[in-house]
Amino acid sequence: MGHIEFETATLHAETDLFTKPAQARVITNFIYGEEKELAIVSSDEIPFFFSYEGRLLGGMKIDKEATLSGELKRHMESFLQSEHADPKKLDCYLGPALTFSHNPAERSLQEQLIQKGYRAVCKRGHGVDYVDLPLLNALYLRELGIPMENIEISEYGTYEIPYLASQSAGKEGENITVVRLK
Secondary structure: OOOEEEEEEEEOOOOOOOOOOOOOEEOOOOEEEOOOEEEEEEOOOEEEEEEEOOOEEEEEEEOHHHHHOOHHHHHHHHHHHHOOOOHHHEEEEEOOEOOHHHOEOOHHHHHHHHHOOOHHHEEEEOOEEEEOHHHHHHHHHHHOOOOHHHEEEOOOEOOOOOOOOEOOOOEOOEEEEEEEEO
């Protein structure tokens, strides 16, 4: 995708199957800069990365509460303003994370999201309500003017993919997603 490439592997304490690259800076809070590689260690949270014009790399780890409070949108809006950045020159990547079918939600939360214009993230199956958190973050990015073709949501769900760690699925370990500038 654009200016970045990524890989995800699972960290298992007992086997140490994957070691983070020496250059990769491991992050949790929102950050950006002249980094060449960044890494996020997660389980069911959403790793988010972006590059700007192939020279700046940034990201953050986003949990459910941060998603629902719009934290990503606030941080990216601040980035765009402070850097006088053109949103069309951003490449963004979300995931891997829990897919919507593993994010049950109260009907009242869905109603709030629908009132705010986020009907697309509200799902229902077998009598259970769900919220699609990766999609909600993608919609926040779209509201900032980032074209959908510049936003990639990982096709990998941490719950479903056997080799990815997921606390919700009772799978031990953590995932490390590493992003590099091309």
